[in-house]
Each structure stands twice: as structure tokens, then as C-alpha cells.
Amino acid sequence: MNKAQQPVSKDGEFGAGLSLASILVVDDEPGMRNFLVKILRPRCKRVEQAANAEEASKLLDASHFDIVILDNVMPGKSGLDWLREQRKLGFFADAILITAFADLETAIAALRAGAVDFVLKPFRSNQILNAVARSIDRLHLQRENFLLKYELSADVSAGRGRLLGPSKAIAEVRGMLERAAPMPTCVLFTGDSGTGKEIAARALHAMSDRAAKPFVPVNCATISPEVIERELFGDVTTSGQGRRDGLLLYASGGTLFLDEIAELPLSVQATLLRVIEEMRIRPFGSTREIPLNLRFVFATNADLPKAVEEGRFRADLYHRINVLNIRMPTLRERIQDIGELSAMFMQKISNQLGMPPLVLDEQVLLNMSCYDWPGNVRELRNLIERSLILGEFPPEFAGTGDAISSEAVDSLHLVEKRHILTVLDACDGNRAEAARRLGVSRKTIDRKCAMWDG
Secondary structure, three states, X not given: OOHHHOOOOOOOOOOHHHHHOEEEEEOOXXXXXXXXXXXXXXXXXXXXXXXXXXXXXXXXXXXXXXXXXXXXXXXXXXXXXXXXXXXXXXXOOXXXXXXXXXXXXXXXXXXXXXXXXXXXXXXXXXXXXXXXXXXXXXXXXXXHHHHHHHHHHHOHHHHOOOOOOOOXXXXXXXXXXXXXXXXXXXXXXXXXXXXXXXXXXXXXXXXXXXXXXXXXEEEOOOOOOOOHHHHHHOEOOOOOOOOEOXXXXXXXXXXXXXXXHHHOOHXXXXXXXXXXXXXXXXXXXXXXXXXXXOEEEEEEOOOHHHHHHOOOOOHHHHHHHOOEEEEOOOHHHHHHHXXXXXXXXXXXXXXXXXXXOOOOOHHHHHHHHOOOOOOHHHHHHHHHHHHHHHOXXXXXXXXXXXXXOHHHHHHHHHHHHXXXXXXXXXXXXOHHHHHHHHOOOHHHHHHHHHHHHO
């Protein structure tokens, strides 16, 4: 095997991105096609070839390519004419033009047609490999830049964090995430606002084999119904700005997290259902579909079955996304986690604000355990931040700095009672289910309830 045929390592001179690239070679000369395939195939993930524009169009209809290497002079239709035609249909690859003519007019025409680079014939293998590597690097930088700007503008970084706590309820969630992570299955996170649905979705992504790929969160409630379809699926008709890739394409290879899915307009729900089932999208204004490779994860705090009954949510879409439903417990159901969560928030936020942390003594934690937390974990975080800014906890949470008193011990029994009754209420009085969630025996629940009834 000669040097041109040898695959480069991930840290080789052409970069790691080359090994993940899918490339289509379009040239009417068999010798040139064979030469390009010979130097690209050992280094790239996938390389296909076409002898003319018609063959190339069929391959583009069937598959997505990162780069098309295109000869300009071909019988029947020139490479530039074909490229202009494909841009109107929906062309979602970078084009590298190879030509024997180095005149300025050809260069300008290539740029106007949407080519990102052109290579003059005759060329050496390193020249075409460098052109492909530059294009791949540009695509990756463009994608990373978009996702970074998107996270900053949407403030989606607020959803980062870890699923902390020793409670049985959160341990069950972690167990379900571990089982679901290797699967491509759709996951639906349900639960009250502030229970950490996005954090759980990020944890699922991090545990999966897609962890190195993008996690793209989309809040369906914050994007206007008029533009959400183009934001999700893309637009090839954007005048003067070239095509606009949708969020589904930016999530390629990774995970797309659709939060507040109940707020998605009915017209877009129908399109989304087809995309999930076929794993292909057709951007706005395009006649060509693009295959997808991503995982769909959803979240809502709404009652989706009720929304289906009322006609606000499609029944077929509900059954399609409700393959695996992971309910996030309220903070009232996991009061054992308050200490660990509070300590984490205190350390993190005090560092961010550059302020000394407040003391989380037993009395403060006891007072926190007695509170209902309607805003769940988000409300706990906000309490910690507000208390740090003011320099003290609100009176209803304030501690004494002393060791826990006998009255506090009695109060802890009340906290235990309150917690068990809350879980029983969530289980509609089913003591066996409540015992399972609490990690205790059914006899323990019966004994406690008999004692309280007495």
C-alpha cells in the first residue's frame, strides 16, 4: 500500500474530522473518480461516486453527504449548472469544484453557485485532502459556533447540573436513565415545573453513546408558532443568506430535547410525527428530504392525555413519544435530598457571586424539610441565591447555629409523617406502591398509619 492509500490517524496532518466525513465524488472520467476514491476512502467514513449529474442527483436524494467533490466540465450539464439547480432543490453539502480552468470568471461563478473551494487540475493527493479537511473543519466550527450562540441566547445552560440525592425516588430515576441510555428509544420526561427534567435529559445523553455529539435543547413555548417550523426543520429559501439549517440538523448524531412539547402547534405536530417515524426531514422550500441520525427526547409539565382529549395534542404523536415515560419526582417526594442539593447550590452560587457561603445548620435544613416547595428544585436554588445576596436566610428558614434541639427531633417525626402521607397521596392511597417508592416494607407503612390514626 502506497502513502496515498494509507489511512491517517486521528491526530494526523489532515485532522480527526476527516475520518467522520461522508463524501460524494462526481466526475465523468473513470480514472479521476478512481484516483479520488482511492485517496479518500481509507481516510473517510464513507465515499460514493457518480459518473454524471443524473447519478449524483439520485445519490443525494437517497443519502446525506457532508461534501460533494464536483468536476465542472461534464457532458450534458456542467458542474456549476448542476450545482445551481441543486441549490434550488435543497442542497445540504459543501461543494468543492475541480477544474482545469483557472480564470477569474470561473472562480466567481463557483462562489456564486455556492462552492466553498475549488482545486485546479492537475492536483496532488495532498491538495484535495487539504481542501476536504478545510471544509470539514469549517463545518464543525460553524456548527459549534451556532450551538454556542444558541445556548447563550436561549439561556439553556441553566439546565446543566447533576441528579443529586440519596432518596429512593431519585435513585429510581437514575436507574431508568441507565437502562434507557444505550437504546435509541424516544423518552418522555413528565413532572411538575422545576423538578429537573432537562437535567435528567442531559444525564441520559451523557450516559449514551451519543455523549460526544451535540445535545440541543429546544423550548417549544418560547419560539413563536410562525417560525418554529423553520427553526426546527430548516429553510432553503432564505434570500441572500443561503440555506438555513434547522435545529434537527445541528443535533445530527446527538440528542434533540424538545421541552414543553405540549406547546407545539398542531400543524407542526403532524410534521414532527412523520419525522420521528421516517427519520427524514424536508426543510422549508426544499423538494429533497434529508436523512436524520439523532435521538428524540421530550418533556412536559402538562397533562398530555387531557390535552389529547381536548384536541390540543395529536393522539398519534402522544403514543409515538410516550414509549418510555420517566416521571420526575417533586421535591416534597424527595426531602432526603434537600441537604445535598442545598450544599451543592450553596457552594456553586457562592463561588459564582464571590460571596462567603451561609451556614446550613440542622435547624435550616429542618425548616426546609417542613416547607412544601411548590417550585421544586428550582425554587430551592432561587432561595439559596436570594439568601446569599441578602446575607441571611428568610425568617421561616433561618437557623440558630446551635445543635438540633429536642423540639427539632419531634419536628423531624412530623417531617417523616408529612413525607409518607405526601407519597401516599401521590399513589392514591396505595400503600404497597408507597412502600415501594419509599424503599420500606408494607408493614412499616401500615404500622405508621395505625400509629397516626390512633
